[in-house]
Amino acid sequence: MSAVGTLLRRDLAQMFGGGRRGGAVLPVLFFVATAMLFPFAVGPDPVLLAKAGGGIVWIAALLAAILPLDRLLAPDLEQGFFDQFAVRGIAEEAVVAVRLVAHWLSFGPPLMLAALPAAALLGLHGDTLRTVEWGLLGGTPGLAAIGLMIAALTVSLRAGAALAGLLLIPLAVPLLIFGAGALSTGGQSGLALTAAISLLLCAITPFAGGAAIRAAREG
Amino acid sequence: MEGCRLAVNDLACRRGDRVLFRGLSFELNAGEALQVVGPNGSGKSSLLRIVAGLLRPLVGSVDLQGPVGLVDERPALDEHLPLGRALAFWGRIDGGGFISWESASDRLGVTGVLDVPVQYLSTGQRKRAALTRLLSQQATVWLLDEPLNGLDTAMARECERLVAHHCGVGGIALIASHQPFDVTGLKAIAIEDYAP
Numbered sequence: 001m002s003a004v005g006t007l008l009r010r011d012l013a014q015m016f017g018g019g020r021r022g023g024a025v026l027p028v029l030f031f032v033a034t035a036m037l038f039p040f041a042v043g044p045d046p047v048l049l050a051k052a053g054g055g056i057v058w059i060a061a062l063l064a065a066i067l068p069l070d071r072l073l074a075p076d077l078e079q080g081f082f083d084q085f086a087v088r089g090i091a092e093e094a095v096v097a098v099r100l101v102a103h104w105l106s107f108g109p110p111l112m113l114a115a116l117p118a119a120a121l122l123g124l125h126g127d128t129l130r131t132v133e134w135g136l137l138g139g140t141p142g143l144a145a146i147g148l149m150i151a152a153l154t155v156s157l158r159a160g161a162a163l164a165g166l167l168l169i170p171l172a173v174p175l176l177i178f179g180a181g182a183l184s185t186g187g188q189s190g191l192a193l194t195a196a197i198s199l200l201l202c203a204i205t206p207f208a209g210g211a212a213i214r215a216a217r218e219g
Numbered sequence: 220m221e222g223c224r225l226a227v228n229d230l231a232c233r234r235g236d237r238v239l240f241r242g243l244s245f246e247l248n249a250g251e252a253l254q255v256v257g258p259n260g261s262g263k264s265s266l267l268r269i270v271a272g273l274l275r276p277l278v279g280s281v282d283l284q285g286p287v288g289l290v291d292e293r294p295a296l297d298e299h300l301p302l303g304r305a306l307a308f309w310g311r312i313d314g315g316g317f318i319s320w321e322s323a324s325d326r327l328g329v330t331g332v333l334d335v336p337v338q339y340l341s342t343g344q345r346k347r348a349a350l351t352r353l354l355s356q357q358a359t360v361w362l363l364d365e366p367l368n369g370l371d372t373a374m375a376r377e378c379e380r381l382v383a384h385h386c387g388v389g390g391i392a393l394i395a396s397h398q399p400f401d402v403t404g405l406k407a408i409a410i411e412d413y414a415p
Contacts, residue, residue, distance in 0.1 A: 088313070
């Protein structure tokens with residue numbers, strides 16, 4: 001148990017402390033910047049922006065999820081951290097599970113906060129904003145899990161960073177469909193399905209990630 | 220340190236399309252040390268990684284009893300952190316070994332650079348830091364991959380003394396090195412004898 005706490009502290013310090021992982025700030029800035037670009041591109045028509053705004057926030061969140069991928073696992077594998085964990089009997093699965101928690105904490109809540117200024121820029125408020133925030137709460141764990149899984153699978157590839165971005169987009173489509181879809185249907189079933197997909201992804205990720213890291217070590 | 224044992228039975232290792240060695244067997248009991256010698260690329264590091272459980276052998280088995288400590292070319296210390304904090308992380312993971320990492324760092328002469336970020340340390344200083352972690356870890360089976368690389372002459376002798384002391388108190392050391400390693404009672408195998 002103490003090892004898990006120590007790992008979590010290290011991961012959080014690296015992600016929030018402006019460490020080499022690029023930190024939590026960059027994806028958030030990218031997210032707001034993307035949302036800011038849309039009114040410039042499609043014009044300041046409030047009706048149009050209010051209609052498309054929720055979907056735009058979701059696309060911005062999905063694109064922001066790509067940014068931290070190449071720093072999530074690759075440095076630790078290169079520097080031999082996973083080898084040292086393994087000889088101490090700390091399973092790769094445990095390390096990946098802890099990293100998933102830390103990655104979501106540095107990605108999900110900051111993005112939900114940043115969705116407030118982004119919504120203001122797009123003229124979203126009331127029910128729409130509430131649905132977007134609930135959707136992000138349900139969807140960002142899934143985005144974090146997909147990201148971590150892809151980071152583990154591409155960890156030993158030379159062009160891993162570029163490939164990771166391409167892989168994330170199709171895998172995140174179900175989350176996008178239900179999360180952003182809840183905006184137009186207005187129902188809670190879309191949000192529930194988004195959260196269910198996230199739950200499933202979070203459950204798979206430690207095992208898929210652990211297996212991928214062991215395979216990368218053999219290669 | 221009682222009861223540690225390392226037995227390697229009919230081991231073969233393949234990297235890519237090439238079989239590096241086959242039919243390799245040895246046994247180490249408490250207090251014994253073995254040096255694996257051989258030219259670059261002959262499979263010394265791969266043997267250590269197989270023993271550590273990080274690589275699967277092509278055939279054969281490894282029977283290892285006792286906690287393992289590994290020192291290889293990668294120090295596994297956070298580059299942007301001061302050395303002291305990077306070592307403290309492993310200190311918390313290992314939960315206090317035979318000696319604390321503070322006194323281990325004194326022994327290996329890195330106390331002066333504990334506040335220097337790891338990325339500014341030299342090769343030799345990183346190796347010393349890795350040995351510091353090994354010393355403060357509760358490991359009875361030491362796996363050392365080129366432990367003398369980057370160390371100056373005095374520190375190389377100190378490293379040999381550490382291994383001698385470790386075996387003196389009943390530990391096991393498996394050393395992969397192409398350099399002469401001077402420890403009394405050190406056995407040696409040449410890995411190229413097992414090349415196919």
